[in-house]
Amino acid sequence: MSDKLQRRLFHIYSVGSLLGFATKQRVSSLGWLLLVGVPSVGFMCLIYPRDTLFRLFGILAALIIVAFFAALSRRAKLRVNRHMPAYGTVGETIEYTVECANSGRFTLANYYLQDLAPDPRPSKPLFLNGREPGEELRNGFDRRYLAYRWMWMTRRRLLFKSKPMMGETLAVGAKGTMRLQFSPLRRGVIQMERMQVILPDPMGVFQRVSRAEQESDTLIVLPKRYAFDGVNFQGQSRNQLGGDSTSSLAGQSGEFVSLREYRPGDPPKHIHWPSWGKAGKPIIKEYEDIFFPRYGLILDTAVKAEQEDIFEEAISIAATFVCSLDTEQALLDLMFVQQGARVVTVGKNVERVDKMLEVLAGLEMESQPDWEALRKMVLSHADALTTCIVVLCDWNDERAHLVNRLAASGVQLCVLLVIDGENEPVLVEDSSVSIVQIKVGQAEAGLSALARF
Structure with a gap:
């Protein structure tokens, strides 16, 4: 198919989707019934x-005309201020409060408020270069005109669904409060800036839509997490100092042990000043070193567009592990590829678990992963790790090499491979460790069946 035709199709679908959505907002079900009924009755008048x-034709036509001008005459100038939670979770209804102020010249009654999701239409590069899963199996007409690709992309990019809620009557200058809700469909960062005031005509045929005056609000939708009791990892702490006195600034120590002479490099905060005054030279308080575990979590982001369901399941599994580990007495390193190899650490005196969940909420698929950079980064952390959890979305030579290098370093491994729920288990070759395969849609059962480590 020529690029020229694809670009034309993009513009046609983009404009058509916009017009269709605008029309759907402004014409009710009764309105569509009348718009179809009037021509039908008019045609019957010509035949019979x-x-x-x-008379019926005249009544219906008059009803449409009156309703149209009644909706057109409605006005609203509403200032809104949202009070939203900082986080939401995929699949869980989010409720929030909206403060409304009528800054118009008329009393506002019989209206609805609705927060719309960001525009789900794909960009031109995404439409031209992306592919719908199973697109090659469609007939020639569908592959040529790409209507199903457009519908699939817009459906996958819709972040949440909401319903209009009726507002209370507001006099000029009056303020009120109402509650709205919506259900997130996908993880990510949502910019809330499309609240609309819906003004129906008295007969409910047409409705005018007006944009409310508002400030942009941000909501972070975290990945779905599963009920999971955790895994009893039996690995030993590997030289990760910690304890009650651990500080994110300097010094790792436990209980006080003894006093000794100062050595170059000792932290000044451990100087025992009374002993220095008596001895005439610096004296240091020595503490017992306490060790605590450090875990690694490697997430596979090298995923094709048609494997999006697998990628989302892998992120949910990773988020489940993040929430199940006790990071109050441990550290957790999340390692992945996103425009280069990256590592995010949470745990004792470093960052809260919320930080890692935010990172997982914003992760995207990586089309050109740098496996060598990921291997170097992972192996550089291996000596400090108690256990490493590896969540994979596929199996090939690059992934096998990564897993085998980790196993050779001596770190304890827990390797999970997420597979399509409709396919048979993947034949895993060239792996020196056992791999647990979890099907999409059966993650909770797969996690609960994990053997203890």
């Missing part, structure tokens, strides 16, 4: 000229 049909 009866007074009854002419």
Whole structure:
């Protein structure tokens, strides 16, 4: 198919989707019934000229005209301020409060408020270069005109669904409060800036839509997490100092042990000043070193567009592990590829778990992963790790090499492979460790069946 035709199709679908959405917002179900009924009755009048049909045609046409101008005459100038939670979770209804102020010249009654999701239409590069899963199996007409690709992309990019809620009557200058809700469909960062005031006509045929005056609000939708009791990792702490006195600034120590002479490099905060005064030279308080575990979590982001369901399941599994580990007495390193190899650490005196969940909420698929950079980064952390959890979305030579290098370093491994729920288990070759395969849609059962480590 020529690029020229694809670009034309993009513009046609983009404009058509916009017009269709705008029309759907402004015409009710009754309105569509009347818009279809009036031409039908008019056609019947031409074939069967009866007074009854002419009267019916006149009544329906008059109803449409009156409703149209009644909706057109409605005005609203509403200032809104949202009070939203900082986080939401995929699949869980989010409720929030909206403060409304009528800054218009008329009393506002019989209206609805609705927060719309960001525009789900794909960009031109995404539409031209992306592919719908199973697109190659469609007939020639569908592959040529790409209507199903467009519908699939817009459906996958819709972040949440909401319903209009009726607002209370507000006099000029009056303020009120109402509650709205919506259900997130996908993880990510949502910019809330499309609240609309819906003004129906008295007969409910048409409705005018007006944009409310508002400030942009941000909501972070975290990945779905599963009920999971955790895994009893039996690995030993590997030289990760910690304890009650651990500080994110300097010094790792436990209980006080003894006093000794100062050595170059000792932290000044451990100087025992009374002993220095008596001895005439610096004396240091020595503490017992306490060790605590450090875990690694490697997430596979090298995923094709048609494997999006697998990628989302892998992120949910990773988020489940993040929430199940006790990071109050441990550290957790999340390692992945996103425009280069990256590592995010949470745990004792470093960052809260919320930080890692935010990172997982914003992760995207990586089309050109740098496996060598990921291997170097992972192996550089291996000596400090108690256990490493590896969540994979596929199996090939690059992934096998990564897993085998980790196993050779001596770190304890827990390797999970997420597979399509409709496919048979993947034949895993060239792996020196056992791999647990979890099907999409059966993650909770797969996690609960994990053997203890």
